[in-house]
Amino acid sequence: MNKVKETGMKAVFLIAACASILAVALICVFLFANGIPAIAKIGPLKFLFGRTWKPSNNLYGIFPMIVASIYVTAGAIVVGVPIALFTSVFMARYCPKQIYKPLKSGIELMAGIPSIVYGYFGLVLIVPTIRSYLGGTGNSMLAAILLLGIMILPTIIGVTESAIRSVPESYYEGSLALGATKERSIFFVLLPAAKSGILAGVVLGIGRAIGETMAVIMVAGNQTWMPQGLLKGVRTMTANIVTEMGYASGLHREALIATGVVLFVFILIINLSLSLLNRRSENVA
Secondary structure: OHHHHHHHHHHHHHHHHHHHHHHHHHHHHHHHHHHHHHHHHHOHHHHHHOOOEEHHHOEEOOHHHHHHHHHHHHHHHHHHHHHHHHHHHHHHHHOOHHHHHHHHHHHHHHHHOOHHHHHHHHHHHHHHHHHHHOOOOOOOHHHHHHHHHHHOHHHHHHHHHHHHHHOOHHHHHHHHHOOOOHHHHHHHHHHHHOHHHHHHHHHHHHHHHHHOOHHHHHHOEOOOOOOOOOOOOEOOHHHHHHHHHOOOOOHHHHHHHHHHHHHHHHHHHHHHHHHHHHHHHHHHO
């Protein structure tokens, strides 16, 4: 009877794993089957490096959106990663037990807040603040960077804290026994030991930032030209797809799907880079 149950559970797990792989495979097939022909019709160089997006004139250059996505994501990482790292260290090593659970619950709640709510927060607080103190319309690359920097915090904090806690306590105690201070033991022993987990959290944060849509649309200014500064409007690849997919048809629709292909390739490159970094660190160790 136990063998039958074990065999049944193995079959259930196998089906679940195959369903996940099948879902990813179907997404890849759909994107590439509909996007690659559009890239071929437009021309790979014109599509990837063209600086003009005017579907009414059959001009489908997404280079401004690619650059905007990279700038916004990089800026969000610069803003969010240090805050998330220090928060993770505080929660893992310094946080009093009385406030740990409320703080943990608050961070988890941040992860569950819908993107549209974050967008509204940015629209009523971040955008007017930028407009009042720095000038411009407020709907800008800077607004998108600050908002995404906030949005990626729970993702990075959750993974990073778990990575820090997974390091054997003997590493920390051994460092203290050798005369290192608590801060040195944390930043020069625990964090390097948890490097793989921290990198995984950062990569997840990058994926969240580069794939975010609604919040960015609400605060970024939605301009299709090349980024011209932190206080100027931009349009990311995801914003471009969502903004125009509702009424697009023909080659226009195919070009938007092709934009999704480029975004998908970006995510694959990021994940591959993480795997290579982890493999390299394991070989060095």
